[in-house]
Amino acid sequence: MLKVGLVYHTDYLLHDTGGMHPEKGERLESIVRHLRSTGLMNELFHIELQSSTIEMISAVHNVDYIYSVKDCIEKGETVLDLGDTHVGKDSWRIALLAAGGACSAVDAVMKGEADRVFCAIRLPVHHACRSDAMGFCVFNNVAVATRHLQKKYGIERIAIVDWDVHHGNGTQEMFYDDSSVFYLSIHQFPHWPGTGASSEVGEGKGRGFNCNVPVPPGTGDEEYLLLFREAVEGKMERFKPEFVFISAGFDAHINDPLSDLMFGEDVYAEMTDIVCRCSDNYASGRIVSLLEGGYELKALANSVGVHIRHLMA
Numbered sequence: 001m002l003k004v005g006l007v008y009h010t011d012y013l014l015h016d017t018g019g020m021h022p023e024k025g026e027r028l029e030s031i032v033r034h035l036r037s038t039g040l041m042n043e044l045f046h047i048e049l050q051s052s053t054i055e056m057i058s059a060v061h062n063v064d065y066i067y068s069v070k071d072c073i074e075k076g077e078t079v080l081d082l083g084d085t086h087v088g089k090d091s092w093r094i095a096l097l098a099a100g101g102a103c104s105a106v107d108a109v110m111k112g113e114a115d116r117v118f119c120a121i122r123l124p125v126h127h128a129c130r131s132d133a134m135g136f137c138v139f140n141n142v143a144v145a146t147r148h149l150q151k152k153y154g155i156e157r158i159a160i161v162d163w164d165v166h167h168g169n170g171t172q173e174m175f176y177d178d179s180s181v182f183y184l185s186i187h188q189f190p191h192w193p194g195t196g197a198s199s200e201v202g203e204g205k206g207r208g209f210n211c212n213v214p215v216p217p218g219t220g221d222e223e224y225l226l227l228f229r230e231a232v233e234g235k236m237e238r239f240k241p242e243f244v245f246i247s248a249g250f251d252a253h254i255n256d257p258l259s260d261l262m263f264g265e266d267v268y269a270e271m272t273d274i275v276c277r278c279s280d281n282y283a284s285g286r287i288v289s290l291l292e293g294g295y296e297l298k299a300l301a302n303s304v305g306v307h308i309r310h311l312m313a
Contacts, residue, residue, distance in 0.1 A: 001312050001313070002115040002116060002311070002312050002313070003115050003116075004045065004114060004115065004117065004118065004311050004312050005046070005105065005108050005113065005114030005116070006035075006041075006045070006046055006117070006120065006308075007047050007101040007102070007105050007117060007118070007119040007121060008028070008032065008046075008121070009097060009101065011094060011097060012094060012098065012121055013025035013028060014088070014090040014094055015087070015091050015095075015123055016086075016087075016089070016090065017087070017088070018086055018088065021136075022257070022258065022295040023122070023123075023295070025122070026297060027294065027295070027297065027300060028120055030297040030298070030300060031291075031304050033301065034302065034304070038305055040305060040308055043312070044118075044308070045108070045114045047101075047104055047113070047114070047117065048104070049097070049104035049105075050100045050103075051093070051099075051100040052097075053096075054066055056099065056103065056147075056148060057096075057139055057144055059147035059151070060130065060140055060143040060144055060147055060174050061130055061131070061140070062130050062131040064131070065131040065132070066139075069092065069138060069139075070092050072087070073087050073088075073089070074092065081133045084136060085135065085136055085137065085138060086136075091123070091138070094123065095123055095138045095139050098121045098122060098141055099139050099141045099144045101121045101141070102119055102121065102142065102144060102145035102288070102290055103144065103145050105117035105145065105288045105290075106145050106148055106152075106288055109243075110149070110153050110286075115285055115287075116276075116285065116288070116289070116311045117287070117288045118248075118289045118291075118307065118308050119141075119288065119289065119290045119291060120304070121141065121291060123136065123138050124292055125137055125140055125141045125143075125170075125247060125290055125292055126140065126164060126166075126169075126170055126171045126247045126292055127166070127169060127170045128140040128143075128170045129169070129170040129173050129174075134169075134170070135166065135170075135193060140170050140171060142160060142245050142290050143170070143171055143174040145245065145288065146158050146160065146181060149243060155242045155243050157180060157239060157240060157243075158181050158182070158241055158242065158243050158244075159182045159235075159236065159239060159241035159244045159245070159283075160175075160181065160183045160184070160244075160245045160246075161184050161232060161245070161246050161247070161275055162183070162184065162185040162246075162247035162249070162292070163228070163247070163248065163252070163271055164185075164187065164247055164292040164293045165191070165249055165252040165256070165258065165259040165261055166187055166188070166191060166193065166249070166259075166293065167185050167191070167196030167212065168185050168247055169195040169196070171183055171185075171247065172185065172195065172196075172200065172210060175210070176206050176210055177204040178205065178206045179205045182209050182210075182235065182239045183209070184212075184235055185212050185213065185247075186212075186213040186227065186228050186231065187212070187213075187214060187215070188214075188216070188219075188252070188260060188261055189212075189214030190214075191217075191259070191260075196212045198212050198213070198214055209239070211231060211235055213227050213228070213231045215227060218261070219261060221263060221266070221267050224261070224263070225270055225271070225274075228271055228274065229274050232274050232278055236278040236282060241278075241279075241282055241283050242286075243283050244279045244283050244286065244287045245288050245290065246275060246287060246290065247290060248290060248291055248292055248304075249293035250268065250300050250307075251293035251294045253296060253299040254299075255298070256293075256296045256299060257295055258293065258295055265303050265305075265306040266306075268310075269306045269307070269309075272306075273313070275287065276310065276313070287311065289311065291304070
């Protein structure tokens with residue numbers, strides 16, 4: 001059984017989105033309860049994490065944007081964009097801790113402390129653009145961790161596999177002209193945020209290194225997994241990544257309120273296995289998985305548990 005690490009910190013619960021916002025601290029609490037009740041928590045290597053620096057975040061985000069986030073939070077503002085990315089008084093510190101958690105996961109894998117890592121972090125990741133917060137996301141932690149991996153360890157080919165039900169428009173934007181990062185997203189389409197058509201394949205040096213697999217509402221398990229397997233296995237064979245990130249959203253679950261796909265935990269088990277096999281073939285098994293969506297608490301916790309168990313296999 002492989003050694004799987006966990007990035008988690010109770011301070012992540014202090015990011016206060018207020019009221020009935022779906023991206024709430026109870027999401028992580030439900031995951032932690034499940035990991036403890038099933039015994040999985042004791043099987044995980046607990047990673048000591050450090051906060052990221054502004055310099056690390058500026059590798060992917062505009063510096064003016066970074067400081068505008070800091071200023072808005074310090075002034076007591078509670079919304080950063082057009083209405084769905086809520087913050088509280090602790091959110092600046094927690095945003096740095098979230099990006100730092102992703103980078104700490106990379107360090108743990110590269111130092112051999114863990115084979116793979118799951119990051120139970122807040123804030124979410126893949127909608128944050130270079131100069132904009134959106135979709136509950138402030139900083140794009142998977143993009144920050146990708147640049148950290150390249151700069152500190154010299155990894156040349158990195159794949160990001162995104163199976164959240166929503167397209168990761170922010171991550172796509174970050175690497176759209178970059179041939180060193182292959183971004184693959186499978187997502188409900190049409191759906192918010194409106195991006196992610198199959199024609200969006202990258203530009204310049206990055207042309208052909210961006211792959212979107214849009215699936216219509218109501219797509220069944222077998223059809224979805226066939227599309228996912230063909231995309232991952234086919235693209236990975238050509239790209240041969242040295243390291244793999246997963247933007248692991250669990251909001252395509254049948255009980256999730258924010259999607260029209262209807263999957264059970266077995267789909268997440270199979271997707272995890274597909275990515276793990278490809279990582280074993282080309283990336284020495286190295287995977288860092290970061291929590292994205294998933295808003296029905298029991299479904300989220302069960303799905304994460306299955307995902308972690310299959311990362312261990």
